[in-house]
Amino acid sequence: MASTDVFDQSLQEHVWRRQFFYNAFKALAYNGIDGDYAEFGCWGGLTFSIAYAESRRHRHRATLWAYDSFQGLPPAADERDVHPIWVEGTLSTTLAQFHELCAEKGIPSSEYHAVPGFYSQTLDRAAEDKAPRNIALAYIDCDLYSSTLSVLRFLMPRLKHGMIIAFDDYFCWTATQISGERRAMLDVFGNHERWQLLPFMQFGWHGQSFVVEDRTIMGA
């Protein structure tokens, strides 16, 4: 096969994600939306390192937060977690490996916080003085419905007009379920009285992002 016929899937997915982060930080910087970058599901550090590079490209001074078990996926806790690809214990990087990946990508340790542990501990019982208060971009890449639900409940008191929320696995489902991240998003934001999600960018076959809008600004 000629080399021009080879479709490099991982390179293509990298490009899609890079385009998303380029546009997201461009929009945040252009519109004067300050705050941190919070990532939920960090594994190989790919999206974390792209977020760092694109935030700095656009002179957005976000501090970065990495929330992950650093032990891989937890077991399914709900039928809406079930998916043929998401298997307990896979996608595991240790905290030490994650710090090494960040160093390799040139992310200074002073510019990010890594918060290890399952979300049932780190988010559901977050110590307020050790959690981000002002988030500009939340990137949700933890696959499972129950994990995403923990993330969205954590984000709820931190929502603000103009921030962006991205779901890396929005277009994932099974033969019997609207599952995973989209299902959690529908459960939390469907018909929400105050917050509405304006579609911002689809990236690749899998990801979808939204701008958070505050209905109270528009008046009832």
Ligand SMILES: C[S@@+](CC[C@H](N)C(=O)[O-])C[C@H]1O[C@@H](n2cnc3c(N)ncnc32)[C@H](O)[C@@H]1O
């Ligand atoms: C698809 S990987 C993340 C990929 C990463 N964004 C990258 O670019 O390399 C999913 C991650 O979500 C984490 N995760 C899923 N559910 C979790 C939970 N309830 N608590 C903590 N981490 C969780 C897993 O440990 C795994 O590292």
